[in-house]
Amino acid sequence: MQLNDIFITDTREEYDVIIVGSGVTGGWAAKEFTERGFKTLMIERGRKVEHRKDYPTEGKGPWEFPERTKVNNLLIEQQYKQQSRSYAFNDTTKHFFGNDRDLPYSTAEGTDFNWIRGNQLGGKSLTWHRQSYRMSEFDFNANKADGHGNDWPIRYTDLKPWYSYVEQHAGISGNRDGLPQLPDSESLPPFEMNSVEKEIQRQFAQIYPDRPMVIGRCAHLSVPTEYHMQHGRVMCQARDECQKGCSFGAYFSTQSSTLPFAAATGNLSIAVDSIVHSLIYDEATNRVRGVRVIDDNDLSTREYFAKVVFMCASTLGTTQIMLNSTSKAFPNGIANSSGVLGHYLMDHCYNAGAGGFVEGYEDEYTSGRRPTGIYVPNFQYEPSRYKKHYVRGYALGGGASRGDWRGKAHGDGIGADFKTSLTRLGSWYFGLYAQGEMLPRFENQVSLHPTKKDKWGMPQLHFNVSWSENERLMMEDCAQECEGMLKKIGVQNINSFVSTDHNPPGSAIHELGTARMGRDKKESVLNGYNQCHDIPNLFVTDGASYCSSATVNPSLTFMALTVRAVDYCAKEMQQRRI
Amino acid sequence: MSASNNNTPQQLNERRWFIKRLGQVIGATGAAALATTAGVSSALAYTPRPDSAAKDGAVLTKEQLITLRDVCATVLPKTDTPSAADVDCHGFIDHQLSQCHSVDEQQLVVDILEAIEAQSEQVHNKPFSALTHAQQTQLLVDLEALNGFVASQKVQFKFLKQLLIFGYFTSEIGATQALVYQAVPGGYKGSIPATPSTRSWGSLNYY
Numbered sequence: 001m002q003l004n005d006i007f008i009t010d011t012r013e014e015y016d017v018i019i020v021g022s023g024v025t026g027g028w029a030a031k032e033f034t035e036r037g038f039k040t041l042m043i044e045r046g047r048k049v050e051h052r053k054d055y056p057t058e059g060k061g062p063w064e065f066p067e068r069t070k071v072n073n074l075l076i077e078q079q080y081k082q083q084s085r086s087y088a089f090n091d092t093t094k095h096f097f098g099n100d101r102d103l104p105y106s107t108a109e110g111t112d113f114n115w116i117r118g119n120q121l122g123g124k125s126l127t128w129h130r131q132s133y134r135m136s137e138f139d140f141n142a143n144k145a146d147g148h149g150n151d152w153p154i155r156y157t158d159l160k161p162w163y164s165y166v167e168q169h170a171g172i173s174g175n176r177d178g179l180p181q182l183p184d185s186e187s188l189p190p191f192e193m194n195s196v197e198k199e200i201q202r203q204f205a206q207i208y209p210d211r212p213m214v215i216g217r218c219a220h221l222s223v224p225t226e227y228h229m230q231h232g233r234v235m236c237q238a239r240d241e242c243q244k245g246c247s248f249g250a251y252f253s254t255q256s257s258t259l260p261f262a263a264a265t266g267n268l269s270i271a272v273d274s275i276v277h278s279l280i281y282d283e284a285t286n287r288v289r290g291v292r293v294i295d296d297n298d299l300s301t302r303e304y305f306a307k308v309v310f311m312c313a314s315t316l317g318t319t320q321i322m323l324n325s326t327s328k329a330f331p332n333g334i335a336n337s338s339g340v341l342g343h344y345l346m347d348h349c350y351n352a353g354a355g356g357f358v359e360g361y362e363d364e365y366t367s368g369r370r371p372t373g374i375y376v377p378n379f380q381y382e383p384s385r386y387k388k389h390y391v392r393g394y395a396l397g398g399g400a401s402r403g404d405w406r407g408k409a410h411g412d413g414i415g416a417d418f419k420t421s422l423t424r425l426g427s428w429y430f431g432l433y434a435q436g437e438m439l440p441r442f443e444n445q446v447s448l449h450p451t452k453k454d455k456w457g458m459p460q461l462h463f464n465v466s467w468s469e470n471e472r473l474m475m476e477d478c479a480q481e482c483e484g485m486l487k488k489i490g491v492q493n494i495n496s497f498v499s500t501d502h503n504p505p506g507s508a509i510h511e512l513g514t515a516r517m518g519r520d521k522k523e524s525v526l527n528g529y530n531q532c533h534d535i536p537n538l539f540v541t542d543g544a545s546y547c548s549s550a551t552v553n554p555s556l557t558f559m560a561l562t563v564r565a566v567d568y569c570a571k572e573m574q575q576r577r578i
Numbered sequence: 579m580s581a582s583n584n585n586t587p588q589q590l591n592e593r594r595w596f597i598k599r600l601g602q603v604i605g606a607t608g609a610a611a612l613a614t615t616a617g618v619s620s621a622l623a624y625t626p627r628p629d630s631a632a633k634d635g636a637v638l639t640k641e642q643l644i645t646l647r648d649v650c651a652t653v654l655p656k657t658d659t660p661s662a663a664d665v666d667c668h669g670f671i672d673h674q675l676s677q678c679h680s681v682d683e684q685q686l687v688v689d690i691l692e693a694i695e696a697q698s699e700q701v702h703n704k705p706f707s708a709l710t711h712a713q714q715t716q717l718l719v720d721l722e723a724l725n726g727f728v729a730s731q732k733v734q735f736k737f738l739k740q741l742l743i744f745g746y747f748t749s750e751i752g753a754t755q756a757l758v759y760q761a762v763p764g765g766y767k768g769s770i771p772a773t774p775s776t777r778s779w780g781s782l783n784y785y
Contacts, residue, residue: 059761062748062785066624068670069748069785072677090784192768238766240783365772368763369783404778405757406785409743410736414718419654422743423756423777 007048008041008269010302015041015269016573018291018306020276020321023123024555025542025562026312027258028166032566033310034267038573041304042268045275045296045317046119049096049126051255055245057092065091086116086509088127093243096120096127105461106449113463114506115316121272122254123314124509127243130219130251130371131397132172133552134163134183138381142437143548146383146391149344149440152547153519153528156183162560162567170252170559171228173236173372174217182214182377182552189223190215194366196358196400196428197374203489204376211379211485216372216397219252219556231260238368251371271304273297275456278325279309279334279538288334288538291321294456308537308569308578312562315345315511315543316446320461322515322540323448335515335532341525342447344440344516345465346549348508349394352475354482354496355431358400365402365425373399376432378551390473394436395551396482402426430491434478437551438505439470440513465505475500510554515544530565537578541565626749630669636676637684638691643668645691648707652714653739654746659756662746670745671738683737690734694718697726744785753780 016038019029026042033040048054062068069090076084083089083097098117107113118124137156143149160183167186175190193201193215201213220236221228228234233249233256242251249256262268273296280289280303290305311318319342325334333341380386380393387393403426413421444466448459475498483496518524521533530545532538541562543554572578631643638646650662650671662668675684697717698706706714721727721735746752753759757780 061750061753061759061761061781063750063753067674067677068624068744070674070678073679087784191766194768197768235765238763239761362774363772364769365776365778366766366768367770368760368766369779369781370766370768402778404782405743405747406782409740412722414653414722415715416655416657419657419756422654422747424774425772425776425778 006263006268006270008271011041011269011304013039013269013305014290015039015304015306017041017308017310018043018304019310019312020291021123021312021314021317021542022121022254022259022270023118023312023314023542024125024128024252024254025558026123026310027125027254027262028559028562029310029312029541029566030262030268031258032563033570034262034265036566036570037265038267038570040262040268041306042262042270043274043276043291043293043304044121044123044270044272045313046121046123046272047296048270048272049121049245049255051249051260052245052247055247056095058241058244058247060092067091082114083116085114085507088129088243092241093127096243096245102455104452104454105463106452108462108464111464111466112504113465114504115461115463115511116506116509121270122259125253126245126255128555129553130242130555131375131553132167132170132174132185132217132219132556133375133377134185135159135550135552135557136181136183136381138181139548139550139552141382142392142550143440146386148391149548150516150518150520150523153517153524158528159557159560159564162564163556166556166559166563168227170219170257171221171224171233172217172556173220173222175215177212177214179212179214179377181379181381185217185556187217188221188225191218191220191222191370191372193374194400195364196361196430200358200400200430200489201374204485207488208379208485210385211376213374213376216375218372220371221250224250233257236371238370240369240371242371274302275458276313276321277301277456277458278321280305281325281327281330281334281535283327283329286329286535288535294458296456299456308539308573310562310565310569311515311538311540311544312542315514316461318540318542318544319446319514320448320458324459330534335525335534335538337534338522338524340442340516340523342514343442343445344513344547345444345446345463345505346438346440346510346512346546347505348510348549348551349436349438349467349471349475349500349505350434350508351436351467351471351500351503352394352478352482352496352498353396353398353431353433354479354486354494355398355429356486356491356494358428358430358491361428362425370399373397378437387477390470390477392437392439392470392474393551394434394474394478396432396478397435398430398432400428400430402428430486432482432485434475434482435508435551435553436471436474436478438549439468440516440548441468444505444513446514467500467505472500510543510549512543512546512549512554515540516547517545518547529568530561531569536572539565539569624670624673626666627669628666630666630672635669635672638672638675638688642688642691643672645695645706646671646687648714649691649694649718649738650742650746652711652718653742655711660751662742665746665749665751667742667745667749670749671741674741674745686734686737687741690731690738693727693731693734694721697721701726747780748785756780
């Protein structure tokens with residue numbers, strides 16, 4: 001891949017397609033359009049990150065970092081206060097997180113929102129948690145079934161072939177479990193459960209037949225196919241240091257999986273350090289013509305033009321740009337005749353769980369750092385399975401592992417025997433935690449702040465988002481259920497927790513909604529092909545398009561939505577309807 | 579880069595693995611170059627020094643550093659692997675306190691080091707560093723058992739002790755010799771045999 005040839009700054013060319021964003025969805029859109037022969041410009045607000053070359057912390061031991069992977073507290077205070085709330089933020093990964101000093105936002109009084117950023121080529125595809133699950137027919141039907149939110153304009157069968165398509169290319173490891181609530185992927189072999197997990201899986205199957213426990217499905221090459229290896233990707237080495245970048249190309253990222261294919265076509269150009277300010281809209285034809293861009297470094301402005309624009313800038317990035325694109329026809333944000341742009345913001349609620357110690361298995365240990373855990377899919381996936389006092393449900397993540405010095409450091413002990421005990425294996429610990437669905441609510445809104453701007457002159461986002469009573473009740477219930485499940489299988493010294501008050505929305509980094517799909521243009525921004533109802537040549541295929549959050553991690557679904565939207569758009573362009 | 583000359587056999591072995599596996603993807607020359615640039619640069623890292631207790635540190639005085647050095651050597655003494663003092667945990671703690679901890683947390687460490695000295699003077703009429711190893715050990719055992727110390731001092735000591743243990747097992751010797759370091763495990767195995775003497779992995783996803 002000769003990346004240097006494809007980076008551009010100023011151009012007078014009119015492209016077929018502009019893609020705003022280079023993360024999970026932007027990378028897919030670029031691959032799909034360029035492979036179909038369309039001249040495509042990918043625009044990224046952050047810097048260039050080249051596969052392998054720009055993973056400066058990869059392979060380093062903790063002793064090679066000044067504070068042994070911890071981050072200087074002054075630096076956190078001044079530049080990473082929000083970002084440091086992410087589990088994945090540390091000194092080995094902080095170069096792939098945004099800098100809060102430059103990326104301010106505000107929250108309504110009495111509310112909080114945790115906005116985690118990844119502004120570089122590849123976006124958050126470099127740092128994502130890689131869990132990959134299909135949404136089920138129950139998920140696509142959920143809003144209709146219980147009346148919360150609007151009905152998805154598509155169903156599982158619409159997306160099914162596109163899931164298969166992206167899975168085969170990206171490489172998704174997992175078991176084929178045959179569950180209606182968690183449709184199987186076209187998967188590579190699963191990662192192995194350890195012996196404690198296998199025993200717990202067996203016990204859960206007996207006690208809770210409706211709560212099957214499966215191995216987590218993840219975008220890792222557990223066993224790569226010939227296809228993957230031909231394209232420079234090899235087997236996952238089980239380092240589980242993925243957020244530093246992976247030169248083995250063993251997990252899906254823009255750099256490892258989609259960008260090389262797009263670049264190889266010769267149809268791709270990339271503009272980095274280019275912050276999209278707004279879309280250029282032509283009222284006479286009711287089409288977008290391109291985008292206005294501010295240069296990240298010298299704050300100069302420039303414009304790029306294309307026949308079609310795909311918004312893949314992340315849920316909140318996309319919505320910020322659309323809200324900032326005003327005209328006589330669209331005074332409240334482009335393609336916003338419905339007025340719902342910015343509304344129905346969702347995340348997942350990861351705010352409950354329980355864990356405890358498992359006796360025995362002292363003659364067993366594990367080797368390698370498995371990049372996934374165990375998973376209990378949502379067992380309250382249709383109204384007849386709901387609890388009485390709240391709607392929807394939660395999946396459970398978790399896993400079993402043996403303790404080490406990190407836990408033992410809290411204990412009493414001085415001297416040689418204590419030192420030896422720190423180096424030895426601790427007891428087995430098994431934990432479960434909630435991955436709860438968050439309801440789509442009109443009140444959960446992100447808007448442009450009326451006066452505050454960032455250093456590029458972009459209006460800051462203003463969040464007014466809170467957990468509803470439904471999420472609170474769900475988390476209370478989940479903590480009790482987890483504790484009960486662990487008790488039933490004999491786990492000892494169980495601790496359960498509810499952290500809804502501590503972790504605000506945004507903390508799961510699954511921002512969804514704000515430009516939702518729908519059949520009715522009066523109550524949605526996008527149609528069933530992620531195309532704006534109001535403007536035919538403008539598409540949104542990232543998480544902004546979601547009608548409901550479901551419980552599964554969203555990335556695999558927006559990959560599938562993106563490739564389906566590109567296929568539709570390409571045909572529309574060939575038919576000259578766009 | 580001079581750091582690459584000081585690698586332990588384990589580390590060199592891990593790097594060979596890394597290069598070999600990477601070489602399957604991007605060719606041996608590229609892999610070697612990558613492993614050199616991405617794998618061993620330690621210019622910015624806290625570098626253990628033999629003389630951390632010879633002068634004032636960033637937070638602690640020379641006297642406090644001497645006490646801390648001997649606390650390190652007492653909590654995690656030399657066995658078949660070097661002690662915490664041997665890997666300059668005291669210098670690391672002083673550095674870490676200055677970089678990653680609040681003034682209040684820095685004070686916890688100062689206070690407990692002063693308390694250890696005071697107790698040593700009171701019981702033995704000698705500074706902590708002049709005690710025999712057995713006396714030093716007994717004094718810290720007494721601290722955790724609240725003999726001659728109060729509960730709030732144990733809280734201070736626990737904070738220091740966790741920093742000490744973190745410093746030891748994230749040092750190169752702690753992670754690769756006291757524990758077993760797998761830079762590139764090569765895959766996941768859900769069950770391997772273990773005995774009471776099996777050492778845990780020093781290579782972790784999060785520290």
